[in-house]
Amino acid sequence: MGGHLNINHLMFLGQGALWTIGLSTIALIGGGIVGFVIALARISPLRSVRLASAVYVQLVQGTPLLVILFLGYFGLAAIGLQVSPLAAAGASLTLYVAAYLGEIWRGCIESVPKPQWEAAEGLALSRTQRMMKVILPQAIRIATPPTVGFMVQIIKNTSLASVVGFVELMRSGQIVNNSLFEPFAIYAIIAVVYFAMCYPLSLFSQRLERRMGRGRSNLAPA
Amino acid sequence: MSLQLDFPAVLERWPSFLAGAALTLELAAFATVLGALLGTLAAVGRGTHNALISGACKVYVEAIRNTPLLVQIFLVYFGLASLGLKLSAFTVAVAALTINVGAYTAEIMRAGFEAIPRGQIEAAEGLALSRLQIYWHIILLPAVEKVYPALTSQFVLLMLASSICSQISAEELTAVANYIQSDTYRAFETYIIVAVLYVILSLIMRAGFWGLGLVLFPRRRRLGTPL
Numbered sequence: 001m002g003g004h005l006n007i008n009h010l011m012f013l014g015q016g017a018l019w020t021i022g023l024s025t026i027a028l029i030g031g032g033i034v035g036f037v038i039a040l041a042r043i044s045p046l047r048s049v050r051l052a053s054a055v056y057v058q059l060v061q062g063t064p065l066l067v068i069l070f071l072g073y074f075g076l077a078a079i080g081l082q083v084s085p086l087a088a089a090g091a092s093l094t095l096y097v098a099a100y101l102g103e104i105w106r107g108c109i110e111s112v113p114k115p116q117w118e119a120a121e122g123l124a125l126s127r128t129q130r131m132m133k134v135i136l137p138q139a140i141r142i143a144t145p146p147t148v149g150f151m152v153q154i155i156k157n158t159s160l161a162s163v164v165g166f167v168e169l170m171r172s173g174q175i176v177n178n179s180l181f182e183p184f185a186i187y188a189i190i191a192v193v194y195f196a197m198c199y200p201l202s203l204f205s206q207r208l209e210r211r212m213g214r215g216r217s218n219l220a221p222a
Numbered sequence: 223m224s225l226q227l228d229f230p231a232v233l234e235r236w237p238s239f240l241a242g243a244a245l246t247l248e249l250a251a252f253a254t255v256l257g258a259l260l261g262t263l264a265a266v267g268r269g270t271h272n273a274l275i276s277g278a279c280k281v282y283v284e285a286i287r288n289t290p291l292l293v294q295i296f297l298v299y300f301g302l303a304s305l306g307l308k309l310s311a312f313t314v315a316v317a318a319l320t321i322n323v324g325a326y327t328a329e330i331m332r333a334g335f336e337a338i339p340r341g342q343i344e345a346a347e348g349l350a351l352s353r354l355q356i357y358w359h360i361i362l363l364p365a366v367e368k369v370y371p372a373l374t375s376q377f378v379l380l381m382l383a384s385s386i387c388s389q390i391s392a393e394e395l396t397a398v399a400n401y402i403q404s405d406t407y408r409a410f411e412t413y414i415i416v417a418v419l420y421v422i423l424s425l426i427m428r429a430g431f432w433g434l435g436l437v438l439f440p441r442r443r444r445l446g447t448p449l
Contacts, residue, residue, distance in 0.1 A: 062421035064385035066396055067413055074409035078227075152288065159290035163389065170292060183300035191289045191297060198288035 005185070009176045016172025017193055023158045023168055026090045028151060031097025038102025039109060040131075053102070060099035066160050068092045073164040089161035097154055104150060108143035109135060145212065149205040152198045159194070169193060232411045235402050242398030243419050249312070249394055250381035250427070253319035257380070258373070260320060261327020262362075268332055279328065286325035291386050294318055299390050315387035315394075323380045330372045334365030367439050374431035378424050385420070395419060 041053035060068070072092030076083045083091075112135050120130040162171035173190040177183050267279040286294065298318040302309055309317075338361055346360045366373070388397035399416040403409040 059417075059421060062382075062424040063417045064382040064396065064420055066385040066388070067399070067417050067420060070399070070409070070413045071417060074403070074413060078410035156288075156290040159292045160386070162292070170290065183296065184304050187293055187296045187300065191285075191293045194289045194293060195285065199284065202284070202288055 003180060005176075005180060005182070009180070012176060013169065013172050013189070013193070016167060016169040017197070019167060019172075020155065020158050020169040020194075021197070023086070023089060023093065023161060023166070024151070024155045027093035027097050027154050027158065030090065030094030031101055031154070034094060034098035035101030035105060038098055039105035042102065042106040043109060057099045057103055060096060061103075065092070065096050065157055066163060068096050069160055069164050085161070085164050085166035088164055089158075089166045093154070093158065093161070096157070097150075100150060100153070101147070104146050105139070105143055108146070109139045111142055112138045141212070145205050145208040148201055148208060152201050152205070155197055155201075156194065227411055228408060229411050229415070232402060232406055232408045232415060235406075238398050238402060239395070239415065239419060242393065242395035243423060245312075245392070246381065246384055246394040246396075246423060247426075249315055249319065249384045249387065249392070250377070252316045253323055253380055253384070254377045256316070256320040257323035257327055257377075260324030262331050264324060264328035265331035265335060268328065269335060283325045283328050286322055287329070291318070291322050291383055292389065294322055295386060295390055311387070311390050311392040314390060315384070315392040319380060319384055319387070322383070323376065326376050327373065330369050330376060331365060333372075334369035335361060337368050338365055367441075370431075370435055370439065374428070374435075377431070378427050381423060381427055382420060395423075 038053050038057065041049050042057070044050050044053075069089060069092045072095075073083075073085070073088040076088055076091070116134055116138065117130065120134040125133065158168055159170040161168055162174065165171070167175070169190060173186050177186045180186065264279045264282060267275045268283070270276050295315070295318040298321065299314050302314060302317070342360050342364075343356060346356045351359070384394060385396040387394055388400060391397060395416055399412050403412040406412065
């Protein structure tokens with residue numbers, strides 16, 4: 001107990017921050033791949049595929065990430081797999097991010113104007129060609145601002161991985177706090193570090209949105 | 223590598239699960255009402271011409287939206303404690319959730335305010351409505367009507383996020399689950415049950431908001447626009 005915040009503590013927090021970025025990257029890539037499949041499944045011509053993916057999204061979006069993390073952590077253990085906190089957190093976050101990104105991207109794909117779909121069909125492009133050459137290139141443009149915005153959510157949500165014992169920024173803050181017991185100061189530092197990671201992304205997302213001409217002009221009356 | 227699930231052993235604790243679910247709903251209800259008020263005030267403040275007030279509102283919104291709720295909860299918990307305030311975990315949880323959802327509500331309400339056509343306000347001025355009347359009938363109510371779907375999904379997300387309050391030992395649903403799984407050693411079953419309960423709670427909330435929308439916005443119902 002006691003003591004002051006020194007360089008070793010800060011190094012430890014820095015290491016935690018790196019793991020926060022690492023876990024966020026894992027969640028973004030894993031969730032992006034699965035989410036892409038979900039987005040395509042949601043607009044599949046097959047009813048059963050559409051239904052199954054819709055149920056998946058509804059279930060995940062109706063469950064708190066914390067509970068999904070516990071399910072991943074204890075669930076994998078229950079079927080006899082001894083997994084590290086990193087694997088459990090990575091897998092849970094992937095499933096969680098996939099549901100949200102899948103929905104965001106489905107909206108983006110569907111917001112490509114209808115005539116584009118019809119024109120591609122009129123040119124006798126196959127379904128795959130239509131998707132890859134006509135729809136997706138335009139959908140990606142629409143999808144960029146909300147995806148960057150969602151990356152902020154991912155970074156913030158990795159803080160919950162601390163609960164299953166993964167030492168990212170939040171957990172390393174708790175560990176430092178256990179030896180110094182200055183909770184307010186330490187959590188304030190942690191908050192500032194999270195802010196420094198998230199705010200640039202938020203600004204970037206807003207700028208992308210404005211550049212696409214989707215920002216609203218300032219009509220606020222009051 | 224064999225999975226043996228024993229749900230009855232966990233399900234016999236159903237009174238605890240129900241109590242936890244009730245407390246989760248209670249937390250969500252308090253934070254929704256208070257957060258809606260705080261968020262609307264912040265959105266109004268953000269739009270004022272007073273640079274100090276609008277700056278403060280902007281800092282509040284951006285600070286909250288760019289830091290994790292878990293950190294905010296700890297900051298409120300230890301912050302209030304270091305001010306010498308001894309509050310129950312429930313009060314701290316409501317305070318933290320309110321501060322959190324207020325920032326998101328502020329952004330949604332701001333979008334609603336910006337969507338009110340300028341001409342509507344000029345027309346109301348032309349009809350000699352008072353400032354208060356204009357604010358209430360021409361700006362606030364139509365803005366809420368416009369952003370109602372976004373607001374309600376934010377409040378459902380808030381209910382789910384209230385699970386994080388288990389970390390400061392507020393006895394809501396996730397905290398109950400943590401206790402039961404450590405008591406029964408049936409973690410997987412416990413969290414599956416809790417996940418199902420959360421899905422049910424979010425369906426209940428959505429149905430409730432949908433019904434409330436029908437009562438609050440009869441015009442929208444008559445026009446047949448989906449809520």
